[in-house]
Amino acid sequence: MSLLIIDGFSLAFRAYYAYPLSLTLANGNPINSVFGFMTLLLQAIDQLDPTHVVVCFDRPEPTFRHQAFDGYKANRSPAPEDFQSQVPLLKDAVRSAGIYLLEKAGYEADDLMGKCAVLAENIAMDAFIYSSDQDTFQLVSDHIKIVSAKKGQSSLFVYDHDAVFNKMGVYPNQVIDFKALKGDSSDNIPGVKGIGDKTASTLLATYQTLTNIYDHLDELSSKSIREKLRHDKEAAFLSQHLATICTDIDLDCDVLDFKLTLNWSSLKTLFESYSFTSLLKKYQRHFDQTESLDFTESPQSVTFDAICLDSKAALEAVLNRVTDTFAFDLETTSLTIHDAVAVGLSFCFNDKEAYYVPFLKHGTHATESSTVPLFNLAVNDVDSLTVPPLLTILKPILENPNIQKITHNGKYDYQILKRYDIMVKGMSFDTMLAAFLINPLAGVGLKALTNYYFNTDMVAYDDLVSKDETFLDVELLKATEYAAADAYFTLQLKQRFINELTKLSLDTLFYDIECPLQPILADMEYRGVRVDLDKIHFLSETLSHEQRDLMERIYTFANKTFNINSTKQLAEVLFDDLNLPVIKKTKTGRSTDNSVLESLLGKHDIIELLMTYRTNEKLLSTYINALPHLIHPKTGHIHTTFHQHIVITGRLSSTSPNLQNIPIRTEKGVAIRGVFIPSKPDHVLMSVDYSQIELRLMAHFSNDQAMIAAFNQGLDIHAATAAIMFDCDVADVTSDQRYQAKAVNFGIIYGISSFGLSKNINCSVGQAKHMIDNYFLQFPTIQVFIDNTISDARKNESVRTAFGRIRPLPNINSQHRSQRQFEERAAVNTFLQGTAAEILKMAMIRIENQLQASSLNASMIIQVHDELVFDVLESDQDALATLVRSEMESVVNYSIPLTVDLGVGKNWKLK
Template sequence: KVAAGSQTPENRLAPLDPTVRSAHGSPSYDAEGGTGFRRSAPSASQEVKAVADIAIVLDGETLWLADAKGVKKGAPEEFRAILEDGTKSKAGYGIKAQMNALARRGIALNGKLYDCEILHYLLNPESSHRLEALVQGYLGIDLEAQQPQEELSLFGADGEAAGEQDRSEECKALRPLADRIYAELTDKKLYDQIEEPLIGVLSRMELAGVKVDLGSLRDFAESLRKRMYEREAEVRELAGEPGLNVASPKQIGEVIFEKMKLDPGAKRRKGAWPTDEETLSALSHRSPIIEAILDYRGLRKLLSTYIEPFAGYIAADGRVHTTFNQALTSTGRLSSSNPNLQNIPIRTEQGREIRKAFVAEGDDSVMMSADYSQIELRVMAHLSGDEHLCAAFREGRDVHAATAAKIFGVPVSEVTPDQRRMAKTANFGIMYGISSFGLAQRLGTSRSEAKELIDGYFASFPAIRDFIATTLDSARRNRYTETLFGRRRYIPDIESHNANLRALAERNAVNAPIQGTAADIIKIAMIRVDKCLREEGLKARMVLQIHDELLLEVPVAEIDAVREILVREMENVMQLSVPLTVECNYGKTWLDAH
């Protein structure tokens, strides 16, 4: 649906108007007016062979075409001039999916895009962005009340008419809705310079997809299944119960706490024994059955969550076309779905095997990975201004070894692997507001030892302690924290009387500026890399963004040129007090590129 420039909202939108055409029979198009766009579309992972229907509203007049029933086949081509006119803005909701569907028909969606969903996400990332709620809240229009009840038929003419009416009503609301939300943004650069240009970048990535070696994935799945069955048999043998359902928390709880009595002081929670990972991990030294149970669960989850569903996401072109979610996370980071590639384990052996299945197409291409090195820790160093941490990054030293040397009062050359491990855990844990209890759990130490480590950390890096205190004070005053680019995360529970809610809010307040700034940096890098690739006429294309990493499919002949672009653009997104460093490698598979 494409809707026109600003209009005064009324209590009820005008009914569907007849199709308006020029004297030549083509859609009437006012070259001076901005437009808005909305169309329900499948995700990029689904092969869209045709645009189901399209509505355009210009100057309050609705142009309606529905080619799903063959009423007007080829309809989008008639509107190509409107959609591809780069001088005219378009307002819409969930524009990326519509951009994908049109692109599959060879039609580009050009011009400034005002996506109501993303605009509202920037205002308050944790609230609902549902279109009907936004229209009701901003324009006072109840879209759900526009259709007479008797028209709500799933089939037949009444249902079709109701659907057309409903979609036209939505379409008419888009431009005034976008105008209202955009006007509320305190810093419009975040939308204009990051989120809006990113829509097209993500659309191209979704359409490109990434090649998956299904045979490799199936072989890996079979090896995991074999190991899972072996672990299952081991648990049954250790429990002395051949018929034990290892997947049942209830039966596992009865074995551990009633039969084997591994924790005599344990108490039931809501009538059931606790068998979560944290509880079981604390008992791992009591019996080898615990490790076997946890390993079984990990293998089972890997199979059911990541491996087995993958086949269903591989399109006819042999590629997975994930959907990147731009308006979902509270911190500004991208997420993905259908499938969720962000949750693939990165550092485990199983995660490495999964990455091996992501391959370059053909013999003349490679996978190239460009990964920011410790970007969140670098952002924390910049925000805090801690000279010791900043110096370690500027001098290219091992920052975790340098941290350990500072905390434990020894030369860097004498830092032990265990001290470095503890310092690394503290470095990353501090950003997430880790408690002494949480740090003790991660390090396998006592709570008092963990507290000593945290106290030693803050004594060694007082500027970080001051940064955290200042950030919390600001959050209490303003009820939000901001990234370097002005992205806000609201912290309503920062002074809650509920200690758990307050502690979570404090962790979020400290982490949001760090993680959010890192997310903004990566998004800007994606926009710049995409622009360079297209301007230089290169065939290389970005296919995935996972955490702090960009993954590209690159022709062999373009390896040097693309690597130069990646390092140059990613390392120079902005000038921090510490350098941004990118590690860039390539290989035939995603795994080989690391």
């Protein structure tokens, strides 16, 4: 179980400023905050999948803080009238959804959220507080996390103990004292005058608490800080009181009252009355289900028999009945593949019963008199991985390619069984992959899908397994019921999805590309990639030294020291001290984000230093300092996870680490690639990358003869484009003209605007517009291709790749220009990027088949966008290059050739 706690006004204000005021009711009254709130709320529910939800709001009455300090929040301006008018509608929307709304006179939403979180923590329930208010960081514990949106990221960011420290420089239990020292201008909490973030965090790092700081005041080396603390001691402890979230509140409800049961019928009525067309479309399947169910009676639960097979005779008797297809699911002790021990396996091959085969003794209820005794294997004893007897009996059927296996996220099961020397064959259908193809905007979790399709609530893992336990600690009867349900509903979903895939013409994509790719990715993850720790440490030291130098140079330009990572302090330096123009404001103040810094380039030397500093910080935190922690101690390799169900265009993505985001066009990004090395001294890494594949696809599908001719003649496409754009010979194209043509070529794919192009190539908007207009004048069929793609997308409210993948575009016919234009760009980009992704996936399948049939000592280890990386015995590199080039360049037969760039080296820098 988990509880999602929403900071009502925080989310409402975010929605108000994120969505245009042009969103209005028929009478002209704004409705943008309500629309945005419901959009963000439902997105959070989709992402976090909570069992319980509550929305907390402030009340207008004064609180105990106002009584303690008259100036509390006295500096705040009234909320805009257009916002205030929507608050009653917003609260009605929450209630209509069937979500618990909580407010209490005398207390702020922070206090209510804290109380709810503590109530959840008291019953070992995880609580997620969705708020942008950093005051809530003080609540973070093992069971309580803060979630908030990060710019440019679709998924919510989760703040745990370490993330709070990384953000604020202090730990959750120090947040109150941190605010007591530095104050909080947003709430008009005074703090100690002259104490800022850096001093406050330094003091707390040394003395831990506010009280301890004052107990050791005379020890402070800085006379100035001692005097400031002495002078404002009363204000410091008052601020401590004001900053403390009060959880000692009497509520007329309990956490179990917050059980989430969304009222889709009421939501449909609400969305229709407010003309929330995009939300109606996005959640159409929920509304369809609501209309098909009769809620005058309790929904009928799906019933089946869950049977435990804990003996050789019982298991063999059932396996003899399996003829051609079964669903299966493993239960383990860990989600980390090289740590997990297989506890048991469930399987199902009909609509009446599902079975659980325990490999190890469960709890205190394991059978001692089984025909084949269950193993007594310590949970941490994973290196031996002796195959349990009952798993040995299952091995032949799991390895039989003629018996089809149905899985949900079968990549994981495949990897665990591989550690037991079982190579699963016949993985023909994965319900998670099918669900993503059928509706890429919805969740793909087994429990969410079961709830939607069968109106059945499966038992949550966290409800079954306590925090410090594993599935091995679960009593056998409960383990059987839980595990059997996984296999049973996986099979039921498969039977539902077969028809949906065919109806949507997704069956070929699913069976020929997505499913065959799954075990290939599983093997890539399993073998992992070796990294050079010495190189990583050298990079860390080098970049850290550069950061210290940058800080000093930045301080010199600013004529003072300050927290470079503080938006507020940086804004004061840039806009107050250096008098640079304010480019953008947000509701929290003057923005100093990267787009602002880019706009200020050339106006002061400090800007370039700041941009370099930020880039370095990201490289250090995301890669250089993170990579050593990702090395698995048993394998010595980093095992990234590849995802087929995340990117809506169909591209693969990776996490832990995110290999796609390593910059490749900068010296430092290339240096990070250099830490990835072959598995053995006599091996090398080979990188094979499709050359300009999306441009080639645009030429083919637009049937633009000029561009097709350029590709077929093997010309430099950007120089050839420039020659046509500027009406000159290719030999006469200048480097500047080629640069401009390249920017337009790639910009067209992503629907670049005149403004965007002007920024990219540093010219006026008028010049950029002329270039784009001239481009389409010279390549008219490309304009036709783009127009037709958008026209078809408008008609279908979706776009398909060349191989059939569907991306829904619910806002492409929106009256709101920004929403409409975004989805128009997405239509073209999805077609090209998605088709390119599917071509690469097909190439991966063909290459892997060839490698399996060959004697080459080579393996695929990395996939990034249009690039594949192989670990190969040095003496086999020429044969591998021939094989890979042949398969990648011949995977489709188009009007233009697909060509690859190939490089070999002792690291991923290919040097």
